Amino acid sequence: MAQPLNILLVDDNGLRASIIEEGLREAGYGNVSVVTNVAGLVKRIEMLEPDVIVVDLENPNRDQLEHFFQVSRAVKRPMAMFVDRSDTAEIEAAIEAGVSAYVVDGLKKERIKPILEMAISRFNAVSRLTRELAEAKSELAERKTIDRAKGILMKVKKLDEAAAYKLLRRTAMNENRRIGEVAASLVSAYTLLGDD
């Protein structure tokens, strides 16, 4: 039985790091460490001697880390993932997801693959969540704008709420725009006129 792999996650997004950590633990990887703050990172790496280091692609310290790996005198010297390019699709998927990985020399690819796959799928899941959250937020904002636009129409055109909404909807259809856009232009025009 091979030695259990020592895995280090470097991600300043602490939530994402813990989601990946959890996934790896569930998959049976016991030795997972997480670093969210890069201060003292090099010392941590020297101490932990990880076999696999997963770093988020947007981490500004990647150049520094790679330099450290290159000049490190440690026995276990990490290299960028799959330098042999034998698995281009996997590398592309990783970069698409925002994952970079460094692996100590000589480690068998089959042992790293499940870890990388886990990181990729969890990174993608977190981006999906973040996107959905942003969409939900903008939907909420749009509803508020529509409410304001309705209020303006009710006041200026002396309409009831249903008629105000109908007017917005008809305008949107006529102009081939979304109702939120029509509402937003109405609100900004009204605000510009300074009558609010």
Added chain:
Amino acid sequence: MAGPSFIRAGYVPLLDSAVLIVAAAKGFAEERGIILSLQRETSWATVRDRIGVGQFDCAHMLAPMPIAANLGLGPLPVPMLAPMVLALGGNGVTVSNAVAEAMDRLGPAGYDASPATAGAALAAVVRRRGEAGEAPLRLAVVHPHSSHNYDLRYWLAACGIAPEKDVEITVVPPPLMPDALAGGGIDGFCAGEPWGTIAVQRGAGRIVTSRAEIWRRGPEKVLGVRKAFAEENPETLANLVLALGDAAAWCADPDSFPELARLLAGPERLDVAEAALLPGLAGRLETAPGRNRAIADFMVFAGSGANRPDPGHGRWLYRQMARWGDAPFSDDGLKIAGETFSPQHFEAAIGTVGDPAAAAAAVTGDAGDRPAGLFDAEG
């Protein structure tokens, strides 16, 4: 005529990413039938990786990076070209206040007048620290395969400081340099603007010499293009070179500086104060609080053939890579480096064709390749 071509390009937010940003933001690309989609990145490693897997067609790159890719160094190497130079100079060497004060004490008066005297002052500080048994100075660059690294080493070595022994050279991301300097994590750095100016403006250090003085008009950033993209889309590449040439001419015009600073300073681009960008653009650096120094050709975007790649420069950079152990030296390597900086695509786009015999000689190279404009500690 075919519809507009779509080009994906990456950049790292620095003053010398101006030409790409301006080409996209001010319509120069559009005028040439190109939709230039720019993506900001926080590390050169990520620019390299996205080029490597084809997510970017081209990118703002440190001049030695395409050479490194063609030499097969680092992960995901793909064949690259540097068909255009995007900026010359633009870097400074900034040291902590403590080191600057020691240089004042031990160095010749007015040492920042030339790299030779600034180097002599720094060498005196290094010697004194050695005698006192203090830790060697820790100097940061932005990436091993960078002109910052190679110029810093060239300058140190020319001034009698052994970069591998007398000092420690490390890598720090440019935006973190001023804080690292203020916090004592590093004693000095060589990085592109605006980070030297910001360090001075925050009172963290002083600029003691500059890239433009160590190697006047040396190539700093290039347009790195995937070779496959260049071969499959020669017309698009020619139009891109023309668009970037228009943008570079606009960036180089002093009348553009205020607007350029405003454009680059935005939160979605460099996210710094406009006032931090103007000294670098104008080549009049605030080297210490209240002290300004005009440096000729400090930051060059265009003019006098600035954008034309020079195979001799490629070979010189390769010689530096080999000198400092980043690449093994070979005649093949020299050839690869020269070809990476071939002016072929640039000249095809601009429509100037140089003397073919001279061009062939330039690509095959000559002994030493010592470029013009390089300072010499003796002279």
